[in-house]
Amino acid sequence: MTPLIAEFIGTALLVLLGNGVVANVILNKTKGQNGGLIVIAFGWAMAVFVAVFCVASYSGAHLNPAVTVALAVAGKFAWASVPGYVAAQMAGGMAGAFLVWLMYRHHFETTECADTKLAVFCTGPAIRSLPGNLASEIIATFVLVFAVLHMVSPKVSLGAIDALPVGLLVLGIGVSLGGTTGYAMSPARDLAPRLMHALLPISGKRDSDWGYAWVPVVGSLTGGVLAALLHSKLLMA
Template identity: 65%
Template sequence: MHPFLAELLGTALLILLGDGVVANVLLRHTKGHQSGWIVITFGWAMAVYVAVFCVSFYSGAHINPAVTLALALVGKFSWSLVIPYVIAQLIGAMLGAVLVWLTYKKHYDEQNSPDLILMTFCTQPAIRHRFFNLLTETIASWVLILGVLYMAKPDIGLGAIDALPISLLVLAIGLSLGGHTGYAINPARDLGPRIIHALLPIPNKRDSDWSYAWVPIIGPMLGAVLAAATFVLVGH
């Protein structure tokens, strides 16, 4: 499988299962309605596990522009591949969001809360304060990327054996650091589905909250830079 296609597929699987568990918990009349934060965090962790395990052999399973940036910054990934990987990740995230919508189409039709509809696509903060929202995303992403850097292979990224440790890392981040912003920790994970939310003909939906959209993009990228700096300064 070509690395571009692998990153697209991996990110699509990530969003399908990750946003899928959010839809299952938040949308009306689903079997998992109101099953809570533990279900969401565990579902996202398993989404990471599946995505990394499926495509790691072909692309290193970055499935996150912040991971791609950090690996390039520390010399574990070619700068010439950064933009193609990010494009593949964004397209994959958009595809995954469309698949979630198709899966839960009848439940979206029955949902009367515009905010809950938006939350099944992208993150929204529990308390809106852009400085602290940005700080939270930066810290959570620093933890994620630092873990990835220490687990990543020296040539390209993650291997299949790393799928479980990475998924447990994401579970820990969600449980410990995710309550403020919803832990995007991945620009493609937030931006791709947000674009799809804006485009889809969903009844009762609101605007896509573009005034907040920069936070889950900039925060993870800042976290990636800080993690790369930590990795280099502390040693490896």
């Protein structure tokens, strides 16, 4: 498996399982309906764990443009490889979102609320305040990337279980910081599925909220870069 195929498959798995738990919790007539934020946060943590251990040995399991860019800023990844990784991640995110729609298509049909249908694909603010929402995404992604940068070169390898700390990290961020915007922390997790929401023939859907779409993109990339800069500064201190 080449690194780009690995990033595609890993990101597709991530979004399939991550957005899948959202669908299971919020769409009508599923067996997981009304499971709540804790179920969603745990599902996303397991999605990260599964995706990372499946492809880590092939591509490093970035699975997130914000992580890829941050690793390049920190000098841990070649800038020449960034465009290919980001393209593979975005394509994987779109593929994963398509599979979620395919899996839950009958439940989309029985769900009347257009906002709920959109929420399966992408994040949205609990209280719409774009500066505050942007700050939330920056902070959450900063925590994610700053911690990941300390996991890049572990002294002790545990094989596939090396993916577990990343999953636990995402779980911690979800339950602690996920209540404001839904903690996108990645364009591949938010923008790519949002594009699929716009393209798919979902009955009764609304617009894809493009007025908000830039927030998780700019927020995640900014948070990742800030984490990389601080990490590099601490190493040089």
